[in-house]
Amino acid sequence: MKNYRFNYLVLAFSAISVLFSSCKSDDPEPENEGEVITAVTLKFTELNSAGAPVGTPVEFKATDPDGLELGNGPTIQTIALSRGKTYLMEIFLFNGIENEDITEEIREEKEEHQFFFLGSAFSGTALLSYSYGDEDIDGNPVGLIGNVQTLGFNAAQMRVVLRHDLNKNFAGANNPNWENFVQAGGETDLDITFPVTLN
Structure with a gap:
């Protein structure tokens, strides 16, 4: 009689453990979260008519120690450039919370990332024009490097x-100034606006 009771208890515990383990395996996996970016640097290097760099590069930054998409308000420098020039613009991104170089991560995952450049600087009587200077393995634009x-x-x-x-x-996605970029799907890792002045 005791053996039957013991066997019954063993079977009951086995059934409960199988039930819990099967519930765990059915739990959905967490979604892939966007990048946390605490600092963005835009580096501008003037190019001559032959496309060679001249002068000293200038840098402008946006920072927020809590993350530019999560914090209470970033510190953003005004981009100040000279009129009638062509610049190589390079973008550098960093996650200070995890001490991660997000720029390198984007280079390694070019097929999954793309920058768009919008705002009043590119509309109406535009102050700026932009052209992509890099692409992924499929020939699609990325935007870590470009000409302004x-x-x-x-x-x-x-x-x-x-x-x-x-x-x-998606139709229109190769346009760096495409206002309807959300139509191509995906998620936003960064959305930051810099003031620009030309002199």
Whole structure:
């Protein structure tokens, strides 16, 4: 009689443990979260008519120790450039919370990332024009490197958007100033606006 009771208890505990383990395996896996970026640096190097660098590069930053998409308010420097010039613009991103170079991560995952450049600096009587200078293995643009031409004297806003997991083959996605970038799907890792002045 005792053996039957013992066997019954063993079977009951076995059934409960199988039930719990099967419940665990059915739990959904956590979604892939976007990048946490605490600092963005835009580096501008003037190019001559032959496309060679001249002068000393200048850098402008946006920072927030809690994350530019999560914090209470970033510190953003005003981009100040000269009119009638062509600049090589390079973007560097960093996660100070995890001490991670996000720029390198984007280089390694070019097929999943793309920058768009929006705002009043690129619309109406545009102050700036931008062309992509890098691409992924499929020939689609990325935006870590590009050329900026300065066209006027006024002040404006330059919005920098980084998307990941978008469909780069979607119509319009190869336009760096495409306002409807959300139509290509994906999620936003960065959306920051820099003031711009030209002199």
